[in-house]
Structure formats: C-alpha cells, structure tokens
Amino acid sequence: MEVFSSIPMLPVRDVVVFPYMILPLFVGRESSIKAIEEADLGNKLVFLAAQKNVADETPVADDIYTVGTVATIIRVKKLPDGRLKVLVQGMNRAKVRSYEQTEPFMKVSIETIEELIPGSGTETDALIRNVKEQLEKIVSSGRLLTPDLLLIIEEIKEAGKLADLITANLGLKVNDAQNVLETIDVVERLYKVNEFLSRELEIIEIQNKINNKTKDEITKVQKEYFLKEQMKAIRDELGETEEKDDDLNYIRQKLLSLKLPAEVKEEAFKQLERLERMHPDASESAVLRTYLEWIVEIPWSVSTEDNLDIEKARVILDEDHYDLEEVKERIIEHLAVSKLNNKLKGPILCFVGAPGVGKTSLGKSIARALGRKFVRISLGGVKDEAEIRGHRRTYVGAMPGKIMHSLKLAGTNNPVFVLDEVDKLGADFKGDPSSALLEVLDPEQNFSFRDHYLNVPFDLSNVMFIATANMLDTIPPALRDRMEIIQLSGYTSEEKIKIAKKHLIPKQRKENGLENVNVKFSDKTLFKIIREYTREAGLRTLERLIGKMYRKIAKLIAQNKPLPNKLTPAIVEKFLGCPIYLTEEKNADDEIGISTGLAWTQYGGEILLIEVAAAKGSGLKLTGNLGDVMKESATTALGYVKTMAQLYGINEDYFQNNEIHVHFPAGAVPKDGPSAGIAIATAIISHITGRPVSKDVAMTGEISLSGKVLPIGGLKEKSLAALRAGIKTVIAPEANRKDLAELPKEYKKKLNFVFVDRVEQVMEIALLSKKIENIEFYKGTRKHIKAVA
Numbered sequence: 001m002e003v004f005s006s007i008p009m010l011p012v013r014d015v016v017v018f019p020y021m022i023l024p025l026f027v028g029r030e031s032s033i034k035a036i037e038e039a040d041l042g043n044k045l046v047f048l049a050a051q052k053n054v055a056d057e058t059p060v061a062d063d064i065y066t067v068g069t070v071a072t073i074i075r076v077k078k079l080p081d082g083r084l085k086v087l088v089q090g091m092n093r094a095k096v097r098s099y100e101q102t103e104p105f106m107k108v109s110i111e112t113i114e115e116l117i118p119g120s121g122t123e124t125d126a127l128i129r130n131v132k133e134q135l136e137k138i139v140s141s142g143r144l145l146t147p148d149l150l151l152i153i154e155e156i157k158e159a160g161k162l163a164d165l166i167t168a169n170l171g172l173k174v175n176d177a178q179n180v181l182e183t184i185d186v187v188e189r190l191y192k193v194n195e196f197l198s199r200e201l202e203i204i205e206i207q208n209k210i211n212n213k214t215k216d217e218i219t220k221v222q223k224e225y226f227l228k229e230q231m232k233a234i235r236d237e238l239g240e241t242e243e244k245d246d247d248l249n250y251i252r253q254k255l256l257s258l259k260l261p262a263e264v265k266e267e268a269f270k271q272l273e274r275l276e277r278m279h280p281d282a283s284e285s286a287v288l289r290t291y292l293e294w295i296v297e298i299p300w301s302v303s304t305e306d307n308l309d310i311e312k313a314r315v316i317l318d319e320d321h322y323d324l325e326e327v328k329e330r331i332i333e334h335l336a337v338s339k340l341n342n343k344l345k346g347p348i349l350c351f352v353g354a355p356g357v358g359k360t361s362l363g364k365s366i367a368r369a370l371g372r373k374f375v376r377i378s379l380g381g382v383k384d385e386a387e388i389r390g391h392r393r394t395y396v397g398a399m400p401g402k403i404m405h406s407l408k409l410a411g412t413n414n415p416v417f418v419l420d421e422v423d424k425l426g427a428d429f430k431g432d433p434s435s436a437l438l439e440v441l442d443p444e445q446n447f448s449f450r451d452h453y454l455n456v457p458f459d460l461s462n463v464m465f466i467a468t469a470n471m472l473d474t475i476p477p478a479l480r481d482r483m484e485i486i487q488l489s490g491y492t493s494e495e496k497i498k499i500a501k502k503h504l505i506p507k508q509r510k511e512n513g514l515e516n517v518n519v520k521f522s523d524k525t526l527f528k529i530i531r532e533y534t535r536e537a538g539l540r541t542l543e544r545l546i547g548k549m550y551r552k553i554a555k556l557i558a559q560n561k562p563l564p565n566k567l568t569p570a571i572v573e574k575f576l577g578c579p580i581y582l583t584e585e586k587n588a589d590d591e592i593g594i595s596t597g598l599a600w601t602q603y604g605g606e607i608l609l610i611e612v613a614a615a616k617g618s619g620l621k622l623t624g625n626l627g628d629v630m631k632e633s634a635t636t637a638l639g640y641v642k643t644m645a646q647l648y649g650i651n652e653d654y655f656q657n658n659e660i661h662v663h664f665p666a667g668a669v670p671k672d673g674p675s676a677g678i679a680i681a682t683a684i685i686s687h688i689t690g691r692p693v694s695k696d697v698a699m700t701g702e703i704s705l706s707g708k709v710l711p712i713g714g715l716k717e718k719s720l721a722a723l724r725a726g727i728k729t730v731i732a733p734e735a736n737r738k739d740l741a742e743l744p745k746e747y748k749k750k751l752n753f754v755f756v757d758r759v760e761q762v763m764e765i766a767l768l769s770k771k772i773e774n775i776e777f778y779k780g781t782r783k784h785i786k787a788v789a
Contacts, residue, residue: 002112004070004094008035009047009106011059016177017048017069018164019090027084029057035105036076036086044073047094047110050174066096067182070112093181115160116185124159127190134197135166138204160186163193170196248276251292259301264456268295287393294400294454299407303414303462307371308339320365321358322499327351327486331366334464345443346414346464350422350480352472353488356538359468360420366466367416375406380421385431388440390453400453403440403460414462422479423469434476441465441482490537492720494744497526504543512550519553521546521567528569531724532579549575590695590768593687597679598700598722598730599671600714605721607698608676609665612683617659624664627672634662637681639705640759641688647760650688660684675712677703678731681759682766691767698722699731699762707759711735716742723751730754731762 010032012025025048027033039046049068056063071088079085093113101107132153139149149169156162167180176196183189255268275288307313310332317328330349338344351359360376367374382388390401399405407413425434439445440460448457467483469475491499500521509515534541549567552575556563564571573579597608620638622631638660645652662680664671678701686693700718702710711733720743722730734757740748756762 004045005109006100006107007045007047007110008039009049009108010035011051011064012048013051013054014174016050016174016181017071017090018168018181019069019092020161020164021090021168023088025086025088027086031105033084036084038105040073040076046071046073047108050178061099065178068094070094070110113184117160124187127187127194128159128162131162131166131190131194131197134201138197138200159190163189166193172196251296254296261300264295264300267456268292291393297408298404299411299413302412304372304412306338307369308335310335313369316369317365321362322502323495324362324488327362330486331369345461348441348443348465348483350467350469350483350485351488352469352485354490354537355470356536356540357488357490359488360418363416363418363466370416373410373412373415375410375415376418376420377402377406378420380424381426382433383426385433385436386452388433388436390451392452398453400451404451404454404458413459416464416466419465419467422467423471423474434479437479438482441479489717491539493527493530493724496530496539496542497523499539500526500542500546504539504546508543508547508550512547512554514550514553517553519563519567524569525567525572528572532581533576535581545576590692592690592692593683595679595683595686595693595766596698596727597676598698598718600717605714605717607721607725610676610679610683611663612687613661614658614687615661616657618656619659621659621661624667625670626664627670629674630672630676633674633677633703634680636705637677637684637703640681640703640707641684644707648685648689654688674702675700677701678709678759678762682762685763686767691769693766694768696728697731697766698727699766701733703759709733709756709759709762715739719743719751720747723747728752731756731765733757
C-alpha cells in the first residue's frame with residue numbers, strides 16, 4: 001500500500017477511469033483546469049474519481065465517489081475555447097483518506113488499493129476462458145467492440161487487468177462501472193464482468209429477433225402488394241372500373257396521414273380491408289364506404305390553439321356584451337388556469353336566464369375571445385336519444401348523432417359547443433336524450449364518448465360545452481349537477497339604454513342602410529320605448545322596435561320628405577302607435593289600507609299595490625289571480641295581525657265581525673311568491689287602525705307567524721322598480737343587506753334602504769301619525785330601527 005499526500009483531484013463525469021486505461025479528457029471547469037495545471041507542474045500525478053450526479057457543476061466531497069484511479073498526465077493541450085485536452089493513463093486503484101483542500105481546486109490524501117489476486121486455479125481459468133468467448137461473440141455480432149480488441153485481450157493473462165480492460169470498453173453506466181472498480185477481489189470482479197457480457201449477448205439476441213420479425217413483416221407487405229396488383233390486373237381484364245380503387249386508395253392515404261387513436265385506427269383499417277374484399281355492388285359496400293368517410297372527416301387530432309392573452313380576451317368580451325360580469329370573469333379564470341395547466345379540461349357551463357338576454361350570442365363571443373371554432377345545436381323538442389348518440393349501423397340510413405356531426409362541421413376537436421334550449425328536451429318511447437347528455441357533459445366520462453354509429457371512442461374533454469336554458473326546473477337533477485350554473489338576470493331599463501346605444505342602434509342603422517344618415521335616439525326616447533312598448537327581460541323586442549323606427553326614417557328618405565334631427569319621445573308615438581303598457585306609478589297620496597309592495601318578474605322589477613277593505617262577516621278573501629304561495633303569505637300576515645292585535649290597539653272582536661278583503665290590482669296578471677308578506681300585513685293594519693301608509697315607502701319581505709321578516713330574492717330588480725316609480729324609501733329584510741353590493745352606486749345614493757328583522761319595525765316606518773306608545777313589543781322588547789342610506 002502506497003500513500004500519496006496533497007495530490008490534485010479531478011472529478012470526472014460520464015466515465016470511470018480504470019488502471020492501464022489511456023484516454024483523453026476535456027477539462028472546462030475552472031477548478032479542474034487549476035488542478036491539471038498544478039499536477040502538470042509537479043509530479044504529473046492526478047487522482048480521477050467519478051461524480052455521482054453528472055449534472056453537478058460544482059460537486060462537493062459527498063457528490064464524488066471515494067474510490068478512483070491514480071493517473072499520470074501524458075500530455076496537456078490548450079484549446080481555443082479555453083478548455084484543456086488532457087491525455088492521461090490510469091495507474092492504480094486508490095481510495096480517498098481525507099480532503100486537504102477544496103478551493104480553488106481539490107487536493108486529497110489517498111492510499112492505493114492492493115488487489116486480492118488468487119492463485120492459479122480451475123475456477124479462475126474457466127472464468128477467463130468464458131469471458132473471452134463471450135467477448136468474441138459480441139465482437140462477431142458487429143456490436144460495440146472492434147476486432148482489434150480481441151488481439152489485445154488474447155495476450156492478457158492477468159485476471160484483474162482483463163476484467164478492467166473489458167469493463168472500460170463495454171460502455172457501462174457510471175454506477176455499474178464504479179461497482180467493478182470498487183471490487184478488490186479479482187475473481188468476484190470477473191464474475192461481474194461475465195454477468196455484464198451475458199446481459200449484452202441477451203440484448204443482442206433480442207435485437208436480432210426484432211430485426212428478423214421486421215424483415216418478415218416487410219416481406220408480407222410486399223407479398224400483399226404483389227397479390228393486389230394481380231387482382232387489379234384481373235379486374236382490368238373483366239372490364240371493372242378503377243373508380244373503387246381510386247376511392248379506396250384515397251381513404252387509405254387519408255387514414256395513414258391522420259393521427260388516429262390506436263383503437264380507431266385498428267377499427268378503420270379492419271373495415272377498409274372488408275370493403276376491399278367486397279364487390280362494389282354489395283348492399284353493405286355503401287354502408288362501409290360512408291362509415292369510413294365519416295372516420296376520415298372527423299377531427300380526431302385537429303385542434304385550435306387558445307388565445308391566452310387575458311387582456312385581449314377581456315376587450316373582446318366587453319365589445320360584444322355589456323355587463324354580464326360573472327360570465328366574463330369565469331372565462332378569464334379559465335384562461336388564467338389554462339396558462340398554468342395546459343391539460344385543463346374544458347369547462348361545462350349552463351347559462352340560465354329569460355329569453356333575449358344574450359345567452360347564445362355570449363357563446364359566440366366566448367369562442368371569439370378564446371380563438372376557437374363555434375358550433376351550436378338546438379335541443380328544443382328533441383325526443384330521440386339517437387339525435388345525441390347516433391344510430392347503430394344495423395339500421396337503414398343510420399347516421400352519427402348531433403354531437404359528432406357538429407364536430408365534423410367545426411373541423412376541430414376543441415370548439416365552443418353551445419347546447420341551446422337544454423331545458424326543452426323531451427322524452428318518449430325512443431329514449432331520453434337528457435340521459436344521453438349525462439356522459440357528454442361529464443369531464444370524467446366524455447374523454448371516451450362513443451357514438452353508436454362510429455362505435456369508437458372520441459375525446460370530448462377538450463370541448464367547452466355551454467348549455468342554455470330559460471329555467472332550471474325542467475332540467476333533470478343528474479344533468480343539472482354536471483353543469484356549472486350561471487344565472488343571467490334580466491336587464492334594467494338603464495342597462496338596456498346603454499346596450500341599445502352601443503350595440504342595437506349601430507346594428508339596425510347598418511341593416512337598414514342608414515349608416516350615413518345622422519338621426520339619433522335620445523335617452524328619453526329609448527326609455528319611453530322600453531317602458532311603454534316592451535315588457536321583456538331581454539332585448540329582442542327593443543331591437544325590433546328600433547329597427548321599425550329606422551324603417552320609418554328609410555321610408556321618409558325614399559319619399560324625399562324632411563327628416564327629424566333627433567328621434568324624440570313625441571315621434572315615438574307617431575312611428576310606433578299608442579303605448580302598449582302603462583308606466584308604473586306610486587300612489588299620489590298617503591292612503592289608508594293601500595301599501596306598495598315590490599315584485600320580481602322575468603321582465604325585471606315591478607311595484608305592486610296592495611289594497612285592503614273590510615265588510616261585515618268573518619275570515620279572509622283574496623282576489624287578483626294569486627298563486628298558492630301568495631295566498632298562504634296573506635293568511636300568515638292576517639294570522640300575525642290577529643296575534644299582535646293588542647300591540648296595535650285592535651279590538652279582538654274585530655276579526656269575528658269583519659271579513660278582511662285583500663286585493664291585488666291587474667287581476668289578469670298571475671302573481672305568486674312570499675315576498676309580499678310584510679306589505680299585506682302593513683295594508684291590513686293600516687286599514688284597521690286608520691293610519692295611512694306613506695306613499696314614499698315600498699317594501700318587500702316574507703313574513704312569519706311570529707312577526708319575523710324573512711329574506712327574499714331579486715332585491716336589485718325590485719329596488720330599481722321603486723326608483724323608477726319615484727319611491728324614496730325601500731324596506732327590506734336584514735338578511736338581504738349583503739345584496740346592496742349588486743346595486744350601482746348612483747342608485748344607492750337615490751334610495752334610502754331600511755333593513756328590518758321584525759314587522760313592528762316596518763309599521764313604525766311605513767305607517768304615518770304618532771308611533772305606538774305604552775305598549776310593549778313582541779317578546780317584551782322594542783327593537784331599534786336601523787336605516788342605511
């Protein structure tokens with residue numbers, strides 16, 4: 001054993017240096033260059049050890065194997081790029097005793113390792129012979145090693161040197177080669193080398209089998225080609241046309257050029273081979289040909305790249321639609337997540353809202369913002385499941401369903417797909433199409449959607465599905481659960497005016513050829529049209545009436561008559577006739593027994609006058625085309641008044657001698673819902689006590705029998721209806737205070753909101769004259785009224 005102190009150390013990558021091995025090393029790291037220069041100036045000895053991780057640029061002691069090779073530097077050459085080319089020769093195995101220096105390069109203290117050399121024996125001789133024979137087989141196969149290596153190895157008699165030389169030339173992985181280097185026992189080392197050679201021979205044998213199999217396949221293809229050429233010659237002699245061959249060749253070439261999934265490709269070529277063997281006049285020939293044409297034309301791997309520019313997408317969405325912030329925010333979120341996860345599945349949304357609020361056109365806008373194709377299918381009245389999944393090919397005239405048909409028209413596998421009127425799906429003896437949609441609209445299942453006609457899986461997970469509906473009640477719960485529901489409420493009059501000026505008026509001017517005619521709508525004119533000629537949540541009727549106004553102007557131009565400079569409210573009645581709907585107004589005076597409620601309709605908010613009268617008799621009488629819920633609400637309100645009669649100074653015998661009659665005007669209009677509860681109670685108490693209801697107060701809230709005011713919906717629409725009617729104060733349940741966030745700031749400044757949780761608080765605000773004194777409130781506590789501007 002020999003000890004070397006302060007010998008420069010050079011960590012090497014991708015190679016393990018063995019004794020007696022001469023090889024060039026390219027040195028580029030600054031620390032390694034300094035180590036070579038130090039060794040070259042000294043005794044020219046350097047310790048070479050392999051790195052554990054090839055990627056480490058600055059390895060430390062723990063990143064380097066402790067067993068390496070002492071080598072002598074034969075020659076050093078500096079390259080133009082600053083690197084060194086060093087020719088070294090391995091001398092002895094050695095092991096690191098300690099690191100004496102790590103900067104600016106490594107110096108170590110090492111000790112050489114003596115090999116355990118066995119005496120001559122049959123085991124060692126057999127191993128040497130076996131190793132040489134295996135090496136000859138590898139060289140004869142033409143793999144890895146050169147024949148010159150055999151001449152060198154033939155002269156080597158030492159077992160250790162033989163094992164090292166073969167290992168150095170086998171091109172093993174670093175950890176395998178290091179394992180051999182660290183094996184001191186020569187016999188054990190030969191066993192390991194013998195194992196590596198056996199494994200290499202096995203790999204060569206498998207490669208030969210693969211090559212032979214490939215040659216057999218090529219021969220088989222050549223044979224098929226020869227036979228097909230013979231068949232072609234025979235058909236030519238029989239006078240058969242080549243039209244079929246041309247069609248089939250076209251289909252074959254298309255199938256080969258398309259990136260088809262493995263299962264689809266297998267089925268397509270299987271059917272193509274059947275068609276090739278079939279006579280052109282066979283009845284099934286046309287069926288198979290149509291099937292293959294569908295396979296060829298469906299976009300299995302064609303997709304468009306999403307536009308992930310969030311700001312640009314936001315601009316496009318704002319250009320096409322006013323407001324609808326929830327929907328726009330959801331699309332922006334999808335784009336943001338797509339930037340981080342390129343394997344994101346397409347979302348499945350359901351836009352629910354009244355007709356004309358822009359559900360379908362919003363789908364087009366989303367497609368434009370994402371840079372995707374847009375397809376739409378109408379599901380209204382669809383009763384046959386095959387419309388979705390297609391017919392099986394056993395039926396005459398079978399075709400794929402609407403899903404695959406629309407994807408073929410789109411030409412991509414990731415369009416924006418609008419399923420219009422999903423709430424109007426039907427069902428009969430032919431099946432339930434809504435059940436067929438359960439798989440289509442489930443990202444965990446639709447990656448392998450099977451159309452009955454094609455009978456091969458298609459990945460729908462990249463498609464963005466958008467369903468539209470007017471109501472949720474008719475959508476089956478299982479289908480509704482698969483979709484992300486987004487409610488689109490009706491537009492307010494103010495929103496309609498903005499949308500008309502930005503979108504509808506420019507569109508109608510262009511369609512009616514009036515782009516160069518400067519005739520404008522005033523806000524008052526649009527408001528008059530909206531309030532007196534339309535009653536809708538959407539914008540379709542408004543757009544038609546704007547178009548009608550412009551057609552009247554076009555008629556004046558055609559007749560060479562003078563045009564108005566501006567379309568005023570007075571001109572509206574001239575062009576559109578008498579108003580169709582009356583403008584809602586509040587009471588002119590403070591009246592007894594008449595309260596102002598607030599109602600929500602699919603066309604927006606409305607004020608609702610509630611009248612109460614009493615006549616001899618007993619009980620409760622309701623009129624005004626009321627639904628069951630509203631009738632129960634009136635009964636509850638009367639029950640509360642009876643319970644709290646003492647509080648309001650009402651004689652208990654009053655209800656035994658008087659019949660309370662509650663009437664809702666506009667009797668032809670159906671009314672339902674619980675939110676008129678406090679307004680009914682207010683009108684009843686006002687009539688009985690003779691205290692008038694303030695004309696400037698409107699209210700909404702469900703009433704409980706104990707006098708609690710329960711939350712309601714549609715506060716935004718109801719509040720704007722109160723504002724239009726000139727009402728200054730709105731009473732609403734305390735639980736609805738959070739809904740103020742939905743209201744624009746300018747509306748909150750014009751209305752005084754009072755939030756209550758007890759009916760007694762409502763009476764103090766809504767009923768005029770002195771407040772109730774010397775009578776304790778319900779549960780013995782008088783609650784403080786909180787008013788919020």
